[in-house]
Ligand code: ADP
Ligand code: K
């Protein structure tokens with residue numbers, strides 16, 4: 127029923143295991159130049175339960191940057207066999223290093239993740255994410271092989287070839303970025319195929335924030351079951367938290383990570399079930415352990431037990447990154463609020479773009495929205511009505527009225543990797 131019996135371990139035993147591994151992790155981490163200093167005041171004998179993790183200092187992305195490239199390593203460079211790097215869209219890149227043991231642990235966690243949403247060794251997986259430095263390529267790939275699936279390393283882009291591979295090899299599982307999935311579904315239709323005739327049954331979607339509405343849209347448009355996949359390079363990559371077939375939040379693999387949710391301003395834990403910043407500690411990383419790493423991702427613990435019987439706690443879908451928050455006219459706005467509103471409207475197509483602009487002396491929010499062909503009509507009055515309706519719906523969600531621009535389908539540029547949702551064109 128489970129890939130690994132640890133997935134259903136009772137909580138008390140699981141927390142014992144976490145504590146034991148936390149202590150080992152601290153000792154290991156101290157072999158790195160960074161943690162030798164950072165953890166100087168810490169005595170592992172003072173840790174009586176896993177809850178005492180709160181006595182340890184945070185590690186931030188800036189810490190990683192300041193140690194770039196080798197300052198976090200606990201072993202001689204000869205012991206490492208792989209590195210990945212973040213895309214660096216927000217400043218200096220950070221590099222993550224793996225020993226062979228780390229790669230093996232990661233592949234196991236990844237295989238467990240895919241098994242938990244129904245993938246089996248009889249499945250054929252096509253990995254449609256970019257390979258290279260991005261962990262969604264090799265991370266998913268190795269996990270898929272570990273599970274025993276026949277793995278098609280298609281990489282990103284080239285929709286025609288993707289469709290051919292899927293049909294030729296009867297692909298049953300896709301790993302695909304959600305924003306690309308919506309676009310891809312349409313390309314399959316345009317190529318003259320009915321999605322119902324495609325061999326696929328499962329889509330693993332993740333790597334970027336997306337709403338429940340978008341998931342449902344992917345499922346409908348592709349005639350597939352879509353499961354949320356969460357991870358970040360600092361915690362290996364994908365395979366950190368994953369949805370089971372219940373689709374009610376993502377199980378965080380707590381034998382491998384300690385997850386905490388804090389108020390980003392105070393650093394204190396939020397009340398159970400409240401949204402805050404996810405903080406993660408690695409428990410099985412050998413060459414580059416990270417302690418209380420501030421992910422900047424916003425989520426909450428899903429209260430209660432999961433019907434699947436796994437005891438590892440679930441996090442809700444990521445509401446956004448702390449860095450994504452826009453402040454306009456004193457109001458805090460997250461892109462996912464806008465997406466949620468847009469994707470629940472039947473007239474709206476696959477893509478949208480948020481633009482921050484300056485009009486005169488004030489900042490404005492402009493939202494470009496792709497409209498489905500059948501609603502993109504000649505009738506000016508109908509179009510204006512739709513434009514007004516979208517603006518009104520958005521206003522009730524984000525409390526300010528944005529400028530809305532209607533666009534034809536496929537007219538907003540589509541990136542091959544993670545979608546760019548916000549462009550800041552404000553005059554500085
Ligand atoms: P980069 O920071 O360059 O994007 P990563 O590839 O490590 O580097 O991306 C990890 C980040 O991607 C996470 O911190 C999170 O913000 C986002 N992410 C990953 N999976 C999901 C998911 N399922 N839902 C929402 N966001 C996700
Ligand atoms: K197989």
Ligand code: ZN
Pocket residue numbers: 370371372377432433434435436
């Ligand atoms: Zn479950």
